[in-house]
Amino acid sequence: MNSPQIVETVADLRAVVRSWRNEGLRVAMVPTMGALHDGHISLTRLALERADRCVVSIFVNPTQFAPNEDLDKYPRQLAADLDRLAEAGVQLAYTPPATEMYPEGFAAKIIVGGPSAGLETDFRPTFFEGVATVVAKLLLQAAPDLAVFGEKDYQQLCVVKKLCRDLDIPVEIVAAPTVRDAEGLAMSSRNAYLSPAELGVARQLNRILRQAAEALRSGAGETETLSAARKQLLDAGFGTVDYVEARESLTLAPWRIDRHGRILAAVRLGGTRLIDNLEI
Numbered sequence: 378m379n380s381p382q383i384v385e386t387v388a389d390l391r392a393v394v395r396s397w398r399n400e401g402l403r404v405a406m407v408p409t410m411g412a413l414h415d416g417h418i419s420l421t422r423l424a425l426e427r428a429d430r431c432v433v434s435i436f437v438n439p440t441q442f443a444p445n446e447d448l449d450k451y452p453r454q455l456a457a458d459l460d461r462l463a464e465a466g467v468q469l470a471y472t473p474p475a476t477e478m479y480p481e482g483f484a485a486k487i488i489v490g491g492p493s494a495g496l497e498t499d500f501r502p503t504f505f506e507g508v509a510t511v512v513a514k515l516l517l518q519a520a521p522d523l524a525v526f527g528e529k530d531y532q533q534l535c536v537v538k539k540l541c542r543d544l545d546i547p548v549e550i551v552a553a554p555t556v557r558d559a560e561g562l563a564m565s566s567r568n569a570y571l572s573p574a575e576l577g578v579a580r581q582l583n584r585i586l587r588q589a590a591e592a593l594r595s596g597a598g599e600t601e602t603l604s605a606a607r608k609q610l611l612d613a614g615f616g617t618v619d620y621v622e623a624r625e626s627l628t629l630a631p632w633r634i635d636r637h638g639r640i641l642a643a644v645r646l647g648g649t650r651l652i653d654n655l656e657i
Contacts, residue, residue, distance in 0.1 A: 380463045381433070381470045387518045390471050394432070394519055402429040406521035406548075408512060411435040412452035413461045416556035416564035420525045421465045423553050427523055432469040433462055434515050439475060441507030447648075452569055471519070478514060487513050489543070492535035492629040496641060497652075500619050508533055509540050516541070516548050523549040527556075529563045531639060531654040535629055555653075557583065563653045570649040578614040578646055582653050585609045589621070590640045590655045599623055599632070603640075610644055619643040619650075623657060632657070 384390050397404055405428035407420045413435075424431040435458055442448040455472065462470055486506055493505040516524060526534045538550050556564045561583035562576070571579055589606040593599060607618045621642045623632040632638040638657035643650060 378463050379466075380459060381467045383459070383470045383472060385471075385473055386477055387473070390432070390469075390518055391520075393469055394521070397430045403523075404428055404519070404521045405431045406515065406519050406524045407431060407433045407467075408515050408524065408526070409433060409435055410437045410451065410566070411458050412454055412566035412569065413458045414556075414564045414566060414568075416527055416529060418461060418465050419556045420527055420553050421462070421467050423551065424523070424525045425466060427525075427551060428521075430469070431467045432471055432519055432521065433467050434471040434473075434519075436471075436473055436478060436511070436515075438478075438507060438511045440479070440510060441504050443501055443503060446501075447567075452566055471515075478511065486510055487540065487544075489536050489540050491539050492532060493539075494629070496532050496620055496622060496624070496629070497643065500643065505533070505536050509536060512537055513540060513544065513546065516546050521548055523551050525551045525553050527553050528654070529555040529565070530652070531641060532629060535627070561587075563651075565651065567649055567651065571646065575646050575649070579651060581613040582610070582615075582642065582644060582651060583655075585613065586621075586640055586642055586653060586655050590657045593623060593632075593634075593638070593640065593657050596634070606642075610642070615644040615646050617645040619645065626656070 405424035407424050409417055421431055437451050487509040488506055489509045497504055541548055560580040562580045585606055589602050592602045603621050606621045610618050623638055623640050625632050626637040626639050639654050641654040643652045
């Protein structure tokens with residue numbers, strides 16, 4: 378088991394990728410904020426199935442956190458993350474400090490319309506501005522052939538695809554299926570915040586969404602089905618339901634029964650916010 382090489386600067390990152398390119402190798406990237414779990418590792422495995430080399434970025438991006446969110450307490454465990462990357466066979470870890478990503482005087486912002494409208498944006502207005510800006514920087518810094526993103530953050534996946542398409546960033550965006558625990562809870566770094574009792578409640582999210590998706594697929598009324606799902610989530614013990622919505626899979630426009638759809642939800646449990654989605 379070889380530990381991944383670690384680089385902290387754009388210049389060093391590009392030098393390693395350039396050496397791979399000179400060997401004729403295909404390069405994949407997996408952007409992360411660290412606190413790696415089985416879901417992240419599944420992304421690296423998919424990356425290494427599609428490419429010869431994989432670089433994983435570990436950067437807790439401050440621009441996607443609102444002032445009242447959990448930037449300071451977001452889990453950071455670099456040593457453990459590097460061990461996991463070594464086990465997965467990842468060749469390069471890119472761990473830039475904030476000053477490398479956002480040097481003094483940095484002022485650029487990228488705003489992606491379309492799939493960023495509504496859902497998360499209704500509750501985190503600047504979130505996708507921060508995501509789009511940092512993802513664009515990472516893809517331009519590493520210039521991989523492909524980048525892997527998880528379907529668990531489905532709206533983010535759609536925004537990243539739109540970003541690359543509209544700005545002609547020559548990177549293939551590969552979607553990886555959501556990884557769940559034995560009871561269906563989507564893997565998330567924020568699951569570490571949950572107490573054992575809260576974990577029991579959290580595992581109801583997937584069950585309730587699955588029932589709603591099946592009902593919609595069978596022709597049940599959208600308004601009634603989603604209203605019932607919100608009530609079930611509150612009854613299950615979630616403190617707040619930010620949204621439960623049905624959207625078209627590609628554009629995230631309002632869903633029509635003759636289109637491929639996705640049901641997406643965000644809930645709050647204690648001090649933790651959880652998101653999930655399922656295909657309709």
